[in-house]
Amino acid sequence: MVPQHGILLAMGLISDHFGPLVAKVCDCLLRHGALQLPEIVRRLKLPPGQVKNSLLVLIQHNCVQAFSSTRGNRMVTLYLAIFDNVLHRLRFSKFISVIRADIPESEALIEGLLQNGRLTFDQLVGRTISKVPEGTIRPAREEIRINFNRLVYARYVERCPKPEPSFDPLGDEQSTSARRRVPKTAEEVLSLEQKVVNTANLSDPERFSEIPYSVEDASKTNDCPHNAVVGAKRKHGAFEVDEELNSNIAENEVLWRVNFDKFIFCLKKKFCADRKKPKLKVGTHPIWESFFEANLADRDTTNSVTSSLNGISEKLGQKEGGAAMTFDHITRVLEDLQCTTTSEDPKEFTFDLRKMVEACTNEEIESLVKKKYGQEAFTIFRLLVTQGCAVETDQIIDTTILDKQIVHSTLYKLWNDGYIDTEKIASAAGTGYAQFFAWRARNTFREQFIDNLYHAALNLRQMVNYIAELLVEGSKDETKLRNRKNILILALTRHDDSLMLFHDF
Numbered sequence: 001m002v003p004q005h006g007i008l009l010a011m012g013l014i015s016d017h018f019g020p021l022v023a024k025v026c027d028c029l030l031r032h033g034a035l036q037l038p039e040i041v042r043r044l045k046l047p048p049g050q051v052k053n054s055l056l057v058l059i060q061h062n063c064v065q066a067f068s069s070t071r072g073n074r075m076v077t078l079y080l081a082i083f084d085n086v087l088h089r090l091r092f093s094k095f096i097s098v099i100r101a102d103i104p105e106s107e108a109l110i111e112g113l114l115q116n117g118r119l120t121f122d123q124l125v126g127r128t129i130s131k132v133p134e135g136t137i138r139p140a141r142e143e144i145r146i147n148f149n150r151l152v153y154a155r156y157v158e159r160c161p162k163p164e165p166s167f168d169p170l171g172d173e174q175s176t177s178a179r180r181r182v183p184k185t186a187e188e189v190l191s192l193e194q195k196v197v198n199t200a201n202l203s204d205p206e207r208f209s210e211i212p213y214s215v216e217d218a219s220k221t222n223d224c225p226h227n228a229v230v231g232a233k234r235k236h237g238a239f240e241v242d243e244e245l246n247s248n249i250a251e252n253e254v255l256w257r258v259n260f261d262k263f264i265f266c267l268k269k270k271f272c273a274d275r276k277k278p279k280l281k282v283g284t285h286p287i288w289e290s291f292f293e294a295n296l297a298d299r300d301t302t303n304s305v306t307s308s309l310n311g312i313s314e315k316l317g318q319k320e321g322g323a324a325m326t327f328d329h330i331t332r333v334l335e336d337l338q339c340t341t342t343s344e345d346p347k348e349f350t351f352d353l354r355k356m357v358e359a360c361t362n363e364e365i366e367s368l369v370k371k372k373y374g375q376e377a378f379t380i381f382r383l384l385v386t387q388g389c390a391v392e393t394d395q396i397i398d399t400t401i402l403d404k405q406i407v408h409s410t411l412y413k414l415w416n417d418g419y420i421d422t423e424k425i426a427s428a429a430g431t432g433y434a435q436f437f438a439w440r441a442r443n444t445f446r447e448q449f450i451d452n453l454y455h456a457a458l459n460l461r462q463m464v465n466y467i468a469e470l471l472v473e474g475s476k477d478e479t480k481l482r483n484r485k486n487i488l489i490l491a492l493t494r495h496d497d498s499l500m501l502f503h504d505f
Helices: 004-018 020-032 037-044 048-060 083-102 104-116 121-130 141-153 169-178 192-200 215-220 227-231 243-252 260-279 285-293 309-316 327-336 353-373 375-387 393-400 404-416 445-473 478-503
Strands: 064-071 074-081 157-159 255-258 304-308 348-352 420-429 432-441
Touching (some): 004 083, 004 445, 020 037, 037 074, 048 064, 064 192, 074 192, 083 104, 083 260, 104 121, 104 255, 121 243, 260 285, 304 309, 304 353, 353 445, 393 404, 445 478
Antiparallel strands (some): 064 074, 157 255
């Protein structure tokens, strides 16, 4: 379930981009889950045509996924809001920065997909050419296709999912219940939103199948600096079909969209790389940077980065003083940085992003506790988080070496504000029984923290919109207002880093 302030933030984002009517439909789906069109109409008391058009807008911009399900003895169409995709509208500028650093010549293509949601390649070509300033040489269609295929090959762009896959939430729930005694798998802890998205997604060979090149186009790309992509276009298993027919379909009929998962992964890597830099020893910065620069994209997962020793060495050779570093030295530094060798190849190193994200989220919450309650509360809370189980009061006192009264008062404050839980534990003591209080960090403290982050982002957006309205109305202090607006936008961008850490990473 999306937290209350998360829903309000999402509604504000949709309202800013598509208006209040579309925002009402999105809000209804976020609050009530998957609904049929008549159910949405009944809840909102709006004309069916307006609701249907709003749903089409949300689907076009990847904020809603339709799916078919059995209700009684008939198949019905349900609509489900995809909260993650709505929230991604906060970070479009960050996605553009990722492409600018990796494939700068494809920036206009990504920008077009971010602004329009879903487009055919033919529509993208028309948009790209129309954006070229007068007097500038317009790119040829083949050049645009090469840049586009680079995006597909790197998985920044994907073919759109099935428009209305068949998925039965009740059947899935019963299937999950039947496996209660079996150890939990990743699939069992997925939300309804994630399950529907996974059902709608195409298989990887289809999803990342590039636009085929005709023989004529392929010969033109032989001298292109990006022709490595042309030769690699079959690596994702594109189907063996007539090239010309497949090319026409891929260009004029297939809808394409941005692959948000890829962009979030890139931002996750950048976050982890930057977060560790201040703690690095002198002389290890170039190796740490080279490790991320040389990562093997086909070996990456959502939770790890893998790089080969040869690739790291090659990147180091491009940095000042890096060429003199030996393999033994690089290996020792990587091991100090908690990189481990892979089971497939001892000359490949992998770094666990998940562990670092977990440590960073704990640090963020502990920092908040320290600011709000002081050093003693920080020490106690860190102990409870680290232990991950109930800890008796006396054990907390002995471990933290804090005054007994301070521990008792601090525990009460943390418990009263919902950061920790308490329970009574009975144990034998001499001829009778004694009761002790034990404390543990709440499982929901992260959700509470995330809701506070949504609330802060919502307030920042409202302040930005308020200043924007003042500027439209006209003001004597226009320069001052514009400066204040820019400061707030920067604050929102930085705040979104914390949002991504807790929600996306």
